[in-house]
Amino acid sequence: MRETLHKPPSFPALVQEFFTEYLVAQRALSAQTVACYRDSITLFLRFAAPHLGKTPTSMHLADITSELILKFLNHLEHERRNSVRSRNLRLTALRAFLKFAARRDVTALHTIERAMAVPMKRFERPLLGHLTRPEMLAVLGQPGSDWTSQRDHLLLAMLYNTGARVSEIVGVRVVDVVLDGSACVHLHGKGRRERSVPLWKSTVLEVRAWLRLNAQLRGDAALIPNRDGHAMTRCNVAQRLALAVGRAAHDQPSLMGKHVSPHTLRHTTAMHLLQSGVPFNVIALWLGHESMNTTHRYVEANLAMKEKALARLEEPDTTLRRFRASDALLKFLQGL
Numbered sequence: 001m002r003e004t005l006h007k008p009p010s011f012p013a014l015v016q017e018f019f020t021e022y023l024v025a026q027r028a029l030s031a032q033t034v035a036c037y038r039d040s041i042t043l044f045l046r047f048a049a050p051h052l053g054k055t056p057t058s059m060h061l062a063d064i065t066s067e068l069i070l071k072f073l074n075h076l077e078h079e080r081r082n083s084v085r086s087r088n089l090r091l092t093a094l095r096a097f098l099k100f101a102a103r104r105d106v107t108a109l110h111t112i113e114r115a116m117a118v119p120m121k122r123f124e125r126p127l128l129g130h131l132t133r134p135e136m137l138a139v140l141g142q143p144g145s146d147w148t149s150q151r152d153h154l155l156l157a158m159l160y161n162t163g164a165r166v167s168e169i170v171g172v173r174v175v176d177v178v179l180d181g182s183a184c185v186h187l188h189g190k191g192r193r194e195r196s197v198p199l200w201k202s203t204v205l206e207v208r209a210w211l212r213l214n215a216q217l218r219g220d221a222a223l224i225p226n227r228d229g230h231a232m233t234r235c236n237v238a239q240r241l242a243l244a245v246g247r248a249a250h251d252q253p254s255l256m257g258k259h260v261s262p263h264t265l266r267h268t269t270a271m272h273l274l275q276s277g278v279p280f281n282v283i284a285l286w287l288g289h290e291s292m293n294t295t296h297r298y299v300e301a302n303l304a305m306k307e308k309a310l311a312r313l314e315e316p317d318t319t320l321r322r323f324r325a326s327d328a329l330l331k332f333l334q335g336l
Helices: 011-026 031-052 066-078 084-102 106-116 133-140 147-162 166-170 201-213 234-248 253-257 262-275 280-287 292-301 303-311 328-334
Strands: 184-188 194-198
Touching: 011 031, 011 084, 031 066, 031 084, 066 084, 066 106, 084 106, 133 147, 133 234, 133 253, 133 262, 147 166, 147 184, 147 201, 147 234, 147 262, 166 184, 166 234, 166 262, 194 280, 234 262, 262 280
Parallel strands: none
Antiparallel strands: 184 194
């Protein structure tokens, strides 16, 4: 008896299954990751539809060629003005979908293999920006007497103490803070990873004073809320930091030429830990780094540590002579 050939799923069915069954049910990715993949696929479909002369629902898997993906990536860089990092992030989402689809529609395997060969684009990693100790202390300043000033001071003190991402700090609830015994705060990081970070005595005292001032904050309430009692937003945090930096620039003029974001404070914490002699693995745990390579970037940015290491190496007593190429090919190479 002849075996029945299974018809491969349609393109819309593959997209739906990728999100509902694969990303959510099987891999259990976070809502933020799923949203990132959703935005990437949406951008690609909106770009591909007019180029193919088809609606997204009438597309086929074989329509996703390497040529179409390259056009889409060029569109992101040159027309949407996306960074190379954002471009690579969109390509990662497309690759994940194609890898999933290849296992369910073998008829398009050849096209998918070519599409998967589109490479990530390399880019220069900028040096990590951070604040010096005097600059950081100037940004922190002293808390005022009003509610907003005390809230903002606690916000900046927590960012500096913990080295937390802004998404982590605005997500801290009252129940996440342990003030008795070994004081710490439990942070909910990327990819559902959680970690505990110790608190300075000064931070503990400030949190206690803040909770006495705001007796209604308890349990699952945001520790550092906005005026409405809800968790602060990224934009709100960036605005409050910008105001603090503007005030601090009067005492520390070097701040005027720096772009200081909430993530700059995270880099500052890491750099100050490194300069204090804290080992790499401890800093990686402190910041919630998945890879030690990320932590090593702070060594690359720390010129003072490099100069200290160089001072331990005795300089050679060398008389320099001018190099002269002895061959036409060598002269050509030397002139490049």
